[in-house]
Amino acid sequence: GFSQGCMISIQTGLKRNDKINSIIGYSGKIISTEHLSKNIKSRPKVILMHGDKDEVVPIESFLEAKEFFLNNNYSIETKMFKNCEHRIPQEGSSLGLKFIKKNLY
Numbered sequence: 001g002f003s004q005g006c007m008i009s010i011q012t013g014l015k016r017n018d019k020i021n022s023i024i025g026y027s028g029k030i031i032s033t034e035h036l037s038k039n040i041k042s043r044p045k046v047i048l049m050h051g052d053k054d055e056v057v058p059i060e061s062f063l064e065a066k067e068f069f070l071n072n073n074y075s076i077e078t079k080m081f082k083n084c085e086h087r088i089p090q091e092g093s094s095l096g097l098k099f100i101k102k103n104l105y
Contacts, residue, residue, distance in 0.1 A: 001023075001024070001025060001026070001028065002026040002027060002028070002088055003026070003027050003028055003056065003057060003086065004028070005028070006025035006026055006027060006028020006029075006048075007028045007029060007030070007031055009023050009024075009025060009028075010023060010025060010028065010030055010036070010046075010065070011030075011031060011036065013042060013044055014036060014039070014040050014041070014042055014043075014044070015036070015039045015040070015041055015042070016041060016042045017041055017042075018042075019042050019043075019044070020042060020044045021044055021045065021103055021104060022044050022045045022046070022047075022099065022100065022103045022104065023044050023045075023046045023047075024047050024049075024096045024099055024100070025046065025047070025048045025049070025065070026048075026049050026050070026088050026092060026096075027049070027050050027051065027054055027056070027057050027062075027086055027087070027088070028048075028050075028057060028061070028065070029057055029061030029062070029064065029065055030061075030064065030065045030068050033064070033068045036068070037068075037072065040072065043074060043075075045074075045075045045076075045077075045099075045103050046069055046074055046075065046076045046077070047076070047077040047078070047079070047095065047096070047099045048062060048065055048066060048069075048076065048077075048078050048079075049078070049079045049080075049081065049088075049092045049095065049096075050062035050079075050080055050081070050084075051080075051081045051083075051084025051085050051086065051087065051089070052080050052081065052082055052083070052084060053083055053084055053085045054084070054085055054086045055085065055086065056085075056086035057086065059080070062078070062080065066078050077099065079091075079092070079095055
C-alpha cells in the first residue's frame with residue numbers, strides 16, 4: 001500500500017487471524033505502535049520504502065515503523081530513497097516486484 005494504504009495494510013495485515021504472506025509499504029507509518037503490539041496475530045514478511053524528502057509522511061515515521069518491526073522480531077527489508085518526496089519512484093516499483101517474486105513464487 002502507498003501512504004494511507006500502507007497504514008491500513010500494516011494495521012490489518014498484522015491483526016488478521018488468517019495469515020498473509022507479505023506486506024509492501026510505501027511512504028506510510030504505524031498509527032499506534034502500542035495498540036498494534038498488543039494485537040499481533042500474523043507475521044508476514046515486510047518491506048518498507050520511503051523518500052527522505054517526504055513532507056506528507058515524514059521520514060521519522062519510516063524509522064519508527066522499522067524500529068517497531070525489528071523490536072517485534074519481524075523479517076523486514078527497508079529502503080530509503082534519496083531526494084524523494086511523497087511518491088513511489090521507479091526503483092520502488094522494481095523493488096516491490098522483486099519482493100513479491102522472492103516471497104510468493
